Amino acid sequence: MLKTSVSVTLDKRRPKKNGFYPIIFRLNHYDKNTSISSKHDIDDKYWDFTNKKVKKGCPQFSSTSAFNNFLVSKLSDFSNEILRLESLGRLESMSIQDVKKAITRDKKDVQFYAYTTEWIEDLKNTGRKGYARTFDDLIRELKIFTENKDFSFRELNYEFLKKFDTFYLSRGTTSLNSLAVYMRSIRVICNRAIKDGIMDEQQYPFKNYQIRTTPTAKRAIDFKYLEKIIELDLEPSNPLFHVRNYFLLSFYLQGRPFIDLVYLEKKFIKNGRLKFFRTKTNQPLDIKLSPQVQEIVDYYKTHNPDSDYILPVLTKENEADKRDQYQHALGNYNKKLKKLAKLVGIQESLTSYVARHSFATIANNMGLSVSAISQMLAHTSIKTTQVYLDKLKASQLDHFTDRIIRGGK
Structure with a gap:
């Protein structure tokens, strides 16, 4: 049962000098109470104590009906x-003062960083840490632009977006697609703020601002190169030993991104299966431990016995420190993947996401449905999955055409 409530009443404990009494909102929270002023006082003979409203004829109001509607x-x-x-x-x-502050704040003056940071904490507390990081990253970028100064939702208009757009792209080390990610995050926050009554729909800055993207180059590699990586005979002392293992583990586990790998805990292994949630979307995953995966997992469980995690990447206790460790490890991982590519003769850029794209593309070329591939990648939308997929090779299309002509045989 909810132990917090609010009601309207006439506070007869504190008469004003003129003999009038203040109309207040009484906030009760876990056996404590406090008052919220309505900024109006009346003679108690005009207060309806039964129905908790002002009686007709009260001289303080030109329309008692309008004032009562205000109270409601x-x-x-x-x-x-x-x-x-x-x-x-x-x-x-x-605390009761925290509740009072939260319910009485002027929503029109709510600051963007304060509002978003509060939401981020709510996301983290409900287990949506991956989604929360999306907005952490946004705030980090926006603070560079605003020089750490917070701003109100009234200031978040079309001109603000255009200035941020120009500023971000002028830095030279950024891309249109990464800008699009941040703009989509701002759009999500704006939509939420409108729903919360903090931003007016008329202020919505994305009515005129168009989020732009450029086509993403396909990042999959042919299976023959995967076979070369699999066949590499590397000693644990080789600087590329762990890089090779991480890349293959990503591929074997249905294209798991690097962040999912580093957060894999040993307790997630149950009855020959790996059961966990995708870090970014919190989508549940249940993957069979193939012999290839088991071999890699067993190695790290043996050589990393004191850690809760399978891979020897995260060692800190604090979540922010873990995030820093992940970012540092990802940078090193991508640098060493370039050396791995050179070792096996891959001309294309080899990055942490190539394993994920390659898994999706190979599955697509085998004729798996997009919905099945989407489920394996733990996407929340099939449209996202389609971005990952190369077009089917002509030979596959010929094969499917022949099957259709034969009535599916």
Whole structure:
């Protein structure tokens, strides 16, 4: 049962000098209570204590009906905010003053970083850490642009987006597609702010701003190169030993991205299967441990016995420190993948995501349905999966055509 509530009443404990009493909202939270002023006082003979509203004829108001509607509207706003805090799992841990501040804040003056940071914490507390990192990254980039100064949603207009667009691309080390990722994140926050009543729909800056992208070059490699990587005989002392293992593990585990690999815990292994959640989307995954995966996992369990994690990457306790370790490891991993590519004669750029794209492309060329591939990649949309897929080779199309002509035989 909800232990937080708000009601409207006439506070007869504190008469004003003129003998009038203040109309207040009474906030109750876990056996504590406080008041929220309505900024209006009346003679108590005009207060309906049964129905909790102002009686007709009260001289303080030209329209008692309009004022009573105001009270009902404020009461509804407070109650809705309390329900929102409860749904986020935050209400129980808040003090009564925290609740009062949350439900009475002027939504039109809410600051972007403060609002987004609060949401990020809610996401992390509900286990959506991967999604939360998306907005952490956005704030980091925006703070470079605003020089760490927060700004209100009223300032977040078309001109703001255009200036950020120009600033970001002028840095020279950025791309249109990475800008698009940040702009989509801003759009998500704007949509949420509109729903929360913090931003007016008329202010929506994406009515005129167009998010632009450039076609992504396919990053898959032929299976013959994967075979060369598999066949490499590397000693554990070789600088490329772990790089090769990580790349193959990514491929064998249905194209898992590097961040999923480093966060894999030993306890996720149950009855010959690996059961975990994708870091970015929190999608559940249940993958059979193939002999190839088992061999790699067994090696690291033997050589990394004291860690909760399978791979020897994360050693820190603090989540922020772990994030830094991951970013540093990813940079080193991608650098060494270039050396691995050279070793096996791969001309294309070999990065951490090539294993993921290669898994998807090979599955596609085998004739697996896009929905099946999408499920293996743990995508939330088949449209995302399609970006990963090369077109089927002509030989595959010929094979499928022949089967169709034969009635599927």
